[in-house]
Amino acid sequence: xxxxxxxxxxxxxxxxxxxxxxxxxxxxxxxxxxxxxxxxxxxxxxxxxxxxxxxxxxxxxxxxxxxxxxxxxxxxxxxxxxxxxxxxxxxxxxxxxxxxxxxxxxxxxxxxxxxxxxxxxxxxxxxxxxxxxxxxxxxxxxxxxxxxxxxxxxxxxxxxxxxxxxxxxxxxxxxxxxxxxxxxxxxxxxxxxxxxxxxxxxxxxxxxxxxxxxxxxxxx
Amino acid sequence: xxxxxxxxxxxxxxxxxxxxxxxxxxxxxxxxxxxxxxxxxxxxxxxxxxxxxxxxxxxxxxxxxxxxxxxxxxxxxxxxxxxxxxxxxxxxxxxxxxxxxxxxxxxxxxxxxxxxxxxxxxxxxxxxxxxxxxxxxxxxxxxxxxxxxxxxxxxxxxxxxxxxxxxxxxxxxxxxxxxxxxxxxxxxxxxxxxxxxxxxxxxxx
Numbered sequence: 001x002x003x004x005x006x007x008x009x010x011x012x013x014x015x016x017x018x019x020x021x022x023x024x025x026x027x028x029x030x031x032x033x034x035x036x037x038x039x040x041x042x043x044x045x046x047x048x049x050x051x052x053x054x055x056x057x058x059x060x061x062x063x064x065x066x067x068x069x070x071x072x073x074x075x076x077x078x079x080x081x082x083x084x085x086x087x088x089x090x091x092x093x094x095x096x097x098x099x100x101x102x103x104x105x106x107x108x109x110x111x112x113x114x115x116x117x118x119x120x121x122x123x124x125x126x127x128x129x130x131x132x133x134x135x136x137x138x139x140x141x142x143x144x145x146x147x148x149x150x151x152x153x154x155x156x157x158x159x160x161x162x163x164x165x166x167x168x169x170x171x172x173x174x175x176x177x178x179x180x181x182x183x184x185x186x187x188x189x190x191x192x193x194x195x196x197x198x199x200x201x202x203x204x205x206x207x208x209x210x211x212x213x214x215x216x217x218x219x220x
Numbered sequence: 221x222x223x224x225x226x227x228x229x230x231x232x233x234x235x236x237x238x239x240x241x242x243x244x245x246x247x248x249x250x251x252x253x254x255x256x257x258x259x260x261x262x263x264x265x266x267x268x269x270x271x272x273x274x275x276x277x278x279x280x281x282x283x284x285x286x287x288x289x290x291x292x293x294x295x296x297x298x299x300x301x302x303x304x305x306x307x308x309x310x311x312x313x314x315x316x317x318x319x320x321x322x323x324x325x326x327x328x329x330x331x332x333x334x335x336x337x338x339x340x341x342x343x344x345x346x347x348x349x350x351x352x353x354x355x356x357x358x359x360x361x362x363x364x365x366x367x368x369x370x371x372x373x374x375x376x377x378x379x380x381x382x383x384x385x386x387x388x389x390x391x392x393x394x395x396x397x398x399x400x401x402x403x404x405x406x407x408x409x410x411x412x413x414x415x416x417x418x419x420x421x422x423x424x425x
Contacts, residue, residue: 005325009311009318016313077307081323084273086298220236220276 001085024065031057043120050119051180066144070152090208101141128183132176139200142207149211153218222371222401224251232281251401259423265407302370308361312350335366355381375406
Protein backbone atom coordinates (compact mmCIF):
# COMPACT_ATOMS: atom_id res chain seq x y z
CA UNK A 1 0.00 0.00 0.00
CA UNK A 2 1.23 3.50 -0.80
CA UNK A 3 -0.22 6.92 0.01
CA UNK A 4 -1.25 7.23 -3.62
CA UNK A 5 -3.12 3.93 -3.72
CA UNK A 6 -4.73 4.83 -0.40
CA UNK A 7 -6.03 8.12 -1.84
CA UNK A 8 -7.29 6.37 -4.96
CA UNK A 9 -9.00 3.75 -2.82
CA UNK A 10 -10.72 6.37 -0.69
CA UNK A 11 -12.00 8.25 -3.73
CA UNK A 12 -13.20 5.03 -5.29
CA UNK A 13 -14.99 4.05 -2.07
CA UNK A 14 -16.73 7.43 -1.91
CA UNK A 15 -17.70 7.12 -5.55
CA UNK A 16 -19.17 3.64 -5.08
CA UNK A 17 -20.88 4.66 -1.86
CA UNK A 18 -22.11 7.97 -3.15
CA UNK A 19 -25.53 7.50 -1.57
CA UNK A 20 -24.01 8.22 1.86
CA UNK A 21 -22.71 11.61 0.74
CA UNK A 22 -25.88 12.30 -1.20
CA UNK A 23 -27.92 11.47 1.92
CA UNK A 24 -26.03 14.03 3.97
CA UNK A 25 -26.45 16.68 1.28
CA UNK A 26 -30.16 16.00 0.82
CA UNK A 27 -30.55 16.19 4.58
CA UNK A 28 -28.83 19.59 4.53
CA UNK A 29 -31.13 20.77 1.76
CA UNK A 30 -34.23 19.51 3.57
CA UNK A 31 -33.44 21.25 6.85
CA UNK A 32 -32.79 24.55 5.10
CA UNK A 33 -35.99 24.24 3.05
CA UNK A 34 -38.22 23.17 5.92
CA UNK A 35 -37.13 25.92 8.26
CA UNK A 36 -39.01 28.78 6.56
CA UNK A 37 -42.09 26.57 6.27
CA UNK A 38 -42.00 25.64 9.91
CA UNK A 39 -41.15 28.96 11.52
CA UNK A 40 -41.87 31.94 9.34
CA UNK A 41 -41.43 32.70 5.66
CA UNK A 42 -41.16 36.45 6.16
CA UNK A 43 -37.99 38.05 4.73
CA UNK A 44 -37.48 40.08 7.93
CA UNK A 45 -37.09 36.95 10.03
CA UNK A 46 -35.26 34.85 7.46
CA UNK A 47 -32.61 37.39 6.52
CA UNK A 48 -31.58 37.52 10.20
CA UNK A 49 -31.75 33.75 10.74
CA UNK A 50 -30.26 32.64 7.39
CA UNK A 51 -26.67 32.31 8.60
CA UNK A 52 -27.69 30.29 11.63
CA UNK A 53 -29.99 28.00 9.67
CA UNK A 54 -27.38 27.20 7.06
CA UNK A 55 -24.71 26.62 9.65
CA UNK A 56 -26.80 24.34 11.85
CA UNK A 57 -27.90 22.31 8.85
CA UNK A 58 -24.33 22.07 7.60
CA UNK A 59 -23.05 20.90 11.00
CA UNK A 60 -25.68 18.18 11.19
CA UNK A 61 -24.96 17.05 7.64
CA UNK A 62 -21.25 16.88 8.44
CA UNK A 63 -21.99 14.91 11.60
CA UNK A 64 -23.89 12.40 9.48
CA UNK A 65 -21.08 11.98 7.05
CA UNK A 66 -18.20 11.63 9.55
CA UNK A 67 -20.02 9.39 11.99
CA UNK A 68 -19.20 6.12 10.28
CA UNK A 69 -15.94 7.20 8.71
CA UNK A 70 -13.81 4.30 10.00
CA UNK A 71 -16.60 1.78 10.59
CA UNK A 72 -16.21 -0.16 7.39
CA UNK A 73 -12.43 -0.10 7.48
CA UNK A 74 -12.63 -1.48 11.00
CA UNK A 75 -15.10 -4.23 10.14
CA UNK A 76 -13.35 -5.56 7.05
CA UNK A 77 -9.88 -5.52 8.58
CA UNK A 78 -8.46 -2.75 6.42
CA UNK A 79 -7.76 -0.65 9.50
CA UNK A 80 -5.37 -3.36 10.66
CA UNK A 81 -3.71 -3.24 7.29
CA UNK A 82 -3.22 0.54 7.63
CA UNK A 83 -1.52 -0.09 10.95
CA UNK A 84 0.93 -2.65 9.58
CA UNK A 85 1.49 -0.90 6.25
CA UNK A 86 4.44 1.06 7.63
CA UNK A 87 2.76 4.27 6.47
CA UNK A 88 2.15 7.02 8.99
CA UNK A 89 -1.27 6.49 10.55
CA UNK A 90 -1.90 10.19 11.37
CA UNK A 91 -1.14 11.10 7.77
CA UNK A 92 -3.50 8.42 6.44
CA UNK A 93 -6.23 9.75 8.73
CA UNK A 94 -5.55 13.32 7.64
CA UNK A 95 -5.75 12.30 3.97
CA UNK A 96 -9.01 10.48 4.56
CA UNK A 97 -10.50 13.45 6.43
CA UNK A 98 -9.38 15.85 3.72
CA UNK A 99 -10.95 13.75 0.97
CA UNK A 100 -14.22 13.48 2.90
CA UNK A 101 -14.20 17.23 3.54
CA UNK A 102 -13.64 18.00 -0.11
CA UNK A 103 -16.37 15.65 -1.28
CA UNK A 104 -18.99 17.01 1.14
CA UNK A 105 -18.04 20.66 1.18
CA UNK A 106 -17.75 21.22 -2.57
CA UNK A 107 -21.42 20.49 -3.36
CA UNK A 108 -22.41 22.36 -0.20
CA UNK A 109 -20.67 25.48 -1.45
CA UNK A 110 -22.30 25.07 -4.83
CA UNK A 111 -25.73 24.99 -3.18
CA UNK A 112 -24.97 27.93 -0.90
CA UNK A 113 -25.82 30.79 -3.35
CA UNK A 114 -29.21 29.29 -4.11
CA UNK A 115 -30.04 28.67 -0.46
CA UNK A 116 -28.91 32.07 0.74
CA UNK A 117 -31.05 33.64 -1.97
CA UNK A 118 -33.95 31.53 -0.78
CA UNK A 119 -33.42 32.67 2.81
CA UNK A 120 -33.10 36.34 1.84
CA UNK A 121 -29.53 36.56 3.07
CA UNK A 122 -28.30 40.05 2.09
CA UNK A 123 -25.95 39.63 -0.85
CA UNK A 124 -23.13 41.57 0.83
CA UNK A 125 -23.06 39.02 3.68
CA UNK A 126 -22.99 36.06 1.31
CA UNK A 127 -19.22 36.28 0.94
CA UNK A 128 -18.89 36.16 4.75
CA UNK A 129 -21.03 33.01 4.83
CA UNK A 130 -18.71 31.42 2.25
CA UNK A 131 -15.61 32.40 4.22
CA UNK A 132 -17.00 30.96 7.46
CA UNK A 133 -17.99 27.74 5.69
CA UNK A 134 -14.56 27.31 4.13
CA UNK A 135 -12.65 28.15 7.32
CA UNK A 136 -15.00 26.56 9.84
CA UNK A 137 -15.99 23.22 8.32
CA UNK A 138 -12.46 21.74 8.39
CA UNK A 139 -12.64 22.02 12.18
CA UNK A 140 -16.00 20.20 12.20
CA UNK A 141 -14.56 17.37 10.12
CA UNK A 142 -11.36 17.11 12.14
CA UNK A 143 -13.28 17.05 15.43
CA UNK A 144 -15.67 14.47 14.00
CA UNK A 145 -12.72 12.30 13.02
CA UNK A 146 -11.60 12.12 16.64
CA UNK A 147 -15.10 11.08 17.69
CA UNK A 148 -15.35 8.48 14.94
CA UNK A 149 -11.95 7.07 15.87
CA UNK A 150 -12.84 6.88 19.56
CA UNK A 151 -16.05 4.98 18.95
CA UNK A 152 -14.93 2.85 16.02
CA UNK A 153 -15.04 -0.44 17.89
CA UNK A 154 -18.42 0.18 19.53
CA UNK A 155 -21.45 -1.41 17.98
CA UNK A 156 -23.79 1.45 18.83
CA UNK A 157 -21.34 4.27 19.21
CA UNK A 158 -23.28 6.96 17.39
CA UNK A 159 -24.92 8.58 20.43
CA UNK A 160 -21.74 8.43 22.46
CA UNK A 161 -19.87 10.02 19.62
CA UNK A 162 -22.40 12.87 19.43
CA UNK A 163 -22.02 13.50 23.15
CA UNK A 164 -18.26 13.60 22.80
CA UNK A 165 -17.99 15.94 19.86
CA UNK A 166 -21.02 18.27 20.04
CA UNK A 167 -19.45 20.45 22.77
CA UNK A 168 -16.50 21.05 20.46
CA UNK A 169 -18.80 21.99 17.61
CA UNK A 170 -20.41 24.80 19.61
CA UNK A 171 -17.59 27.37 19.40
CA UNK A 172 -17.31 26.88 15.65
CA UNK A 173 -21.04 27.46 15.19
CA UNK A 174 -21.09 30.42 17.59
CA UNK A 175 -18.20 32.21 15.92
CA UNK A 176 -19.35 31.60 12.36
CA UNK A 177 -22.89 32.79 12.97
CA UNK A 178 -21.40 35.63 15.01
CA UNK A 179 -19.31 36.71 12.04
CA UNK A 180 -22.34 36.62 9.73
CA UNK A 181 -24.44 38.63 12.18
CA UNK A 182 -21.67 41.19 12.62
CA UNK A 183 -21.41 41.58 8.86
CA UNK A 184 -25.19 42.08 8.62
CA UNK A 185 -24.97 44.86 11.20
CA UNK A 186 -22.04 46.43 9.29
CA UNK A 187 -19.64 45.70 12.11
CA UNK A 188 -16.11 44.31 11.98
CA UNK A 189 -16.06 40.53 11.71
CA UNK A 190 -12.32 39.84 11.24
CA UNK A 191 -12.03 38.70 14.84
CA UNK A 192 -14.54 35.89 14.49
CA UNK A 193 -13.03 34.79 11.19
CA UNK A 194 -9.57 34.71 12.75
CA UNK A 195 -10.84 32.58 15.64
CA UNK A 196 -12.50 30.17 13.20
CA UNK A 197 -9.26 29.80 11.29
CA UNK A 198 -7.40 29.31 14.55
CA UNK A 199 -9.79 26.55 15.68
CA UNK A 200 -9.38 24.77 12.37
CA UNK A 201 -5.60 25.06 12.53
CA UNK A 202 -5.45 23.74 16.08
CA UNK A 203 -7.52 20.70 15.13
CA UNK A 204 -5.48 20.22 11.97
CA UNK A 205 -2.53 19.57 14.26
CA UNK A 206 -4.30 17.77 17.09
CA UNK A 207 -6.91 15.66 15.33
CA UNK A 208 -4.79 13.29 13.20
CA UNK A 209 -2.56 12.44 16.14
CA UNK A 210 -5.43 12.01 18.57
CA UNK A 211 -7.42 9.94 16.10
CA UNK A 212 -4.41 7.71 15.48
CA UNK A 213 -4.01 7.13 19.22
CA UNK A 214 -7.73 6.41 19.58
CA UNK A 215 -7.72 3.95 16.70
CA UNK A 216 -4.74 2.11 18.11
CA UNK A 217 -6.49 1.92 21.46
CA UNK A 218 -9.74 0.74 19.86
CA UNK A 219 -8.26 -2.15 17.94
CA UNK A 220 -7.96 -5.13 20.21
CA UNK B 221 16.50 -13.98 -3.12
CA UNK B 222 15.76 -11.88 -0.07
CA UNK B 223 18.51 -10.64 2.16
CA UNK B 224 18.48 -12.67 5.32
CA UNK B 225 16.17 -11.67 8.11
CA UNK B 226 15.96 -12.58 11.76
CA UNK B 227 13.41 -12.11 14.47
CA UNK B 228 14.19 -12.40 18.15
CA UNK B 229 11.48 -12.24 20.76
CA UNK B 230 12.62 -12.19 24.35
CA UNK B 231 10.77 -12.26 27.65
CA UNK B 232 7.42 -11.48 26.11
CA UNK B 233 4.50 -11.08 28.52
CA UNK B 234 1.06 -10.79 27.01
CA UNK B 235 -2.10 -9.95 28.90
CA UNK B 236 -5.57 -9.69 27.43
CA UNK B 237 -8.65 -8.79 29.47
CA UNK B 238 -6.82 -9.44 32.74
CA UNK B 239 -5.68 -12.89 31.67
CA UNK B 240 -2.15 -13.88 30.83
CA UNK B 241 -1.72 -15.41 27.39
CA UNK B 242 1.97 -16.00 27.73
CA UNK B 243 4.54 -15.42 30.38
CA UNK B 244 8.19 -14.78 29.70
CA UNK B 245 8.13 -16.19 26.20
CA UNK B 246 11.24 -16.20 24.06
CA UNK B 247 12.04 -17.52 20.62
CA UNK B 248 14.35 -16.87 17.74
CA UNK B 249 13.61 -17.23 14.03
CA UNK B 250 15.78 -16.60 11.01
CA UNK B 251 15.59 -16.77 7.23
CA UNK B 252 14.19 -20.02 5.94
CA UNK B 253 12.08 -20.73 9.01
CA UNK B 254 8.39 -21.47 9.02
CA UNK B 255 7.05 -21.09 12.52
CA UNK B 256 3.71 -22.42 13.61
CA UNK B 257 2.17 -21.07 16.76
CA UNK B 258 0.45 -23.78 18.74
CA UNK B 259 -2.31 -23.23 21.19
CA UNK B 260 -5.89 -24.13 21.90
CA UNK B 261 -8.83 -22.13 20.67
CA UNK B 262 -8.82 -18.78 22.42
CA UNK B 263 -5.30 -19.26 23.70
CA UNK B 264 -4.30 -16.04 22.00
CA UNK B 265 -2.55 -17.13 18.83
CA UNK B 266 -4.03 -14.28 16.82
CA UNK B 267 -3.19 -11.83 19.59
CA UNK B 268 0.41 -12.96 19.55
CA UNK B 269 0.59 -12.39 15.79
CA UNK B 270 -0.98 -8.96 16.20
CA UNK B 271 1.61 -8.11 18.82
CA UNK B 272 4.45 -9.20 16.56
CA UNK B 273 3.24 -7.02 13.69
CA UNK B 274 2.54 -4.07 15.96
CA UNK B 275 -1.26 -3.88 16.07
CA UNK B 276 -1.42 -4.68 19.78
CA UNK B 277 1.02 -3.91 22.56
CA UNK B 278 2.55 -6.53 24.82
CA UNK B 279 2.71 -6.03 28.55
CA UNK B 280 6.45 -6.41 28.52
CA UNK B 281 9.17 -7.87 26.38
CA UNK B 282 11.59 -7.07 23.61
CA UNK B 283 11.40 -7.73 19.91
CA UNK B 284 14.46 -7.45 17.74
CA UNK B 285 14.26 -7.56 13.97
CA UNK B 286 17.55 -7.94 12.10
CA UNK B 287 19.25 -7.09 15.39
CA UNK B 288 17.47 -3.75 15.58
CA UNK B 289 15.23 -3.09 18.55
CA UNK B 290 11.66 -2.74 17.29
CA UNK B 291 9.97 -3.20 20.65
CA UNK B 292 8.37 0.24 20.57
CA UNK B 293 8.23 1.24 16.92
CA UNK B 294 7.78 -1.56 14.41
CA UNK B 295 8.60 0.55 11.33
CA UNK B 296 11.65 -1.49 10.32
CA UNK B 297 9.73 -4.74 10.66
CA UNK B 298 6.63 -3.42 8.90
CA UNK B 299 8.75 -2.37 5.93
CA UNK B 300 9.39 -6.07 5.28
CA UNK B 301 6.04 -7.39 6.41
CA UNK B 302 3.01 -8.89 4.77
CA UNK B 303 0.28 -9.57 7.32
CA UNK B 304 -2.94 -11.43 6.65
CA UNK B 305 -5.15 -11.27 9.68
CA UNK B 306 -8.35 -12.92 10.71
CA UNK B 307 -10.37 -10.25 8.87
CA UNK B 308 -9.64 -10.44 5.20
CA UNK B 309 -8.78 -6.78 4.61
CA UNK B 310 -10.83 -6.90 1.44
CA UNK B 311 -13.04 -3.92 0.60
CA UNK B 312 -16.48 -5.03 -0.48
CA UNK B 313 -17.01 -1.99 -2.72
CA UNK B 314 -13.95 -2.80 -4.82
CA UNK B 315 -13.66 -5.38 -7.53
CA UNK B 316 -11.21 -8.21 -6.98
CA UNK B 317 -8.49 -6.59 -9.09
CA UNK B 318 -9.03 -3.20 -7.43
CA UNK B 319 -8.54 -4.82 -4.06
CA UNK B 320 -5.17 -6.17 -5.10
CA UNK B 321 -4.22 -2.85 -6.70
CA UNK B 322 -4.99 -1.16 -3.38
CA UNK B 323 -2.14 -3.17 -1.89
CA UNK B 324 0.08 -3.31 -4.97
CA UNK B 325 -0.45 -0.18 -7.09
CA UNK B 326 2.44 -1.11 -9.38
CA UNK B 327 1.25 -4.60 -10.27
CA UNK B 328 0.32 -5.03 -13.94
CA UNK B 329 -2.61 -7.02 -15.29
CA UNK B 330 -0.56 -10.12 -16.00
CA UNK B 331 0.80 -10.32 -12.47
CA UNK B 332 -2.66 -9.89 -11.02
CA UNK B 333 -4.25 -12.56 -13.17
CA UNK B 334 -1.34 -14.87 -12.36
CA UNK B 335 -1.89 -14.33 -8.63
CA UNK B 336 -5.64 -14.87 -8.96
CA UNK B 337 -4.99 -18.01 -10.96
CA UNK B 338 -2.89 -19.35 -8.09
CA UNK B 339 -5.83 -19.06 -5.68
CA UNK B 340 -8.28 -20.33 -8.34
CA UNK B 341 -10.03 -17.01 -8.74
CA UNK B 342 -9.10 -16.41 -12.35
CA UNK B 343 -11.85 -14.75 -14.35
CA UNK B 344 -13.10 -12.88 -11.29
CA UNK B 345 -10.92 -9.77 -11.87
CA UNK B 346 -13.84 -7.42 -12.50
CA UNK B 347 -16.30 -9.01 -10.09
CA UNK B 348 -17.30 -6.79 -7.15
CA UNK B 349 -16.01 -8.44 -3.98
CA UNK B 350 -19.35 -8.24 -2.22
CA UNK B 351 -20.70 -10.81 -4.66
CA UNK B 352 -18.12 -13.35 -3.54
CA UNK B 353 -18.39 -15.87 -0.73
CA UNK B 354 -16.42 -15.54 2.51
CA UNK B 355 -13.99 -18.19 1.31
CA UNK B 356 -13.41 -16.40 -1.97
CA UNK B 357 -12.79 -13.11 -0.13
CA UNK B 358 -10.28 -14.90 1.99
CA UNK B 359 -8.57 -16.14 -1.15
CA UNK B 360 -8.32 -12.58 -2.50
CA UNK B 361 -6.19 -11.68 0.48
CA UNK B 362 -4.12 -14.84 -0.01
CA UNK B 363 -3.49 -13.78 -3.61
CA UNK B 364 -1.34 -11.01 -2.15
CA UNK B 365 1.24 -13.68 -1.33
CA UNK B 366 1.85 -14.18 -5.06
CA UNK B 367 2.38 -10.47 -5.68
CA UNK B 368 4.56 -9.48 -2.77
CA UNK B 369 8.29 -9.03 -2.51
CA UNK B 370 8.26 -8.82 1.28
CA UNK B 371 10.43 -11.37 3.11
CA UNK B 372 8.38 -11.66 6.31
CA UNK B 373 4.93 -13.21 6.15
CA UNK B 374 2.65 -13.32 9.15
CA UNK B 375 -0.46 -15.35 8.38
CA UNK B 376 -3.42 -15.99 10.64
CA UNK B 377 -5.13 -19.25 9.63
CA UNK B 378 -4.18 -19.05 5.93
CA UNK B 379 -5.53 -22.51 5.07
CA UNK B 380 -9.09 -22.20 6.35
CA UNK B 381 -10.81 -21.20 3.12
CA UNK B 382 -8.85 -23.45 0.79
CA UNK B 383 -9.67 -26.79 -0.77
CA UNK B 384 -7.10 -29.58 -0.93
CA UNK B 385 -5.64 -28.31 -4.18
CA UNK B 386 -5.44 -24.79 -2.79
CA UNK B 387 -3.69 -25.99 0.33
CA UNK B 388 -1.11 -27.87 -1.74
CA UNK B 389 -0.48 -24.87 -3.94
CA UNK B 390 -0.09 -22.55 -0.94
CA UNK B 391 2.27 -24.99 0.74
CA UNK B 392 4.37 -25.11 -2.40
CA UNK B 393 4.43 -21.33 -2.58
CA UNK B 394 5.46 -21.10 1.06
CA UNK B 395 8.26 -23.55 0.43
CA UNK B 396 9.53 -21.44 -2.45
CA UNK B 397 9.35 -18.39 -0.23
CA UNK B 398 11.46 -19.83 2.56
CA UNK B 399 13.92 -21.23 0.03
CA UNK B 400 14.36 -17.64 -1.13
CA UNK B 401 15.42 -16.73 2.41
CA UNK B 402 11.95 -15.63 3.49
CA UNK B 403 10.38 -16.19 6.89
CA UNK B 404 6.83 -17.23 7.72
CA UNK B 405 4.96 -17.16 11.00
CA UNK B 406 1.51 -18.71 10.94
CA UNK B 407 -1.27 -20.24 12.94
CA UNK B 408 -3.33 -23.14 11.70
CA UNK B 409 -5.43 -26.03 12.91
CA UNK B 410 -4.71 -28.10 9.87
CA UNK B 411 -1.88 -30.57 9.41
CA UNK B 412 0.78 -29.20 7.16
CA UNK B 413 3.08 -30.99 4.76
CA UNK B 414 5.89 -32.30 7.02
CA UNK B 415 8.52 -31.48 4.39
CA UNK B 416 7.98 -27.80 5.20
CA UNK B 417 10.11 -28.29 8.29
CA UNK B 418 8.00 -26.41 10.79
CA UNK B 419 9.34 -24.81 13.90
CA UNK B 420 6.71 -24.98 16.61
CA UNK B 421 6.12 -22.24 19.12
CA UNK B 422 3.94 -23.30 22.00
CA UNK B 423 1.65 -20.79 23.54
CA UNK B 424 1.05 -22.05 27.01
CA UNK B 425 1.47 -20.84 30.52
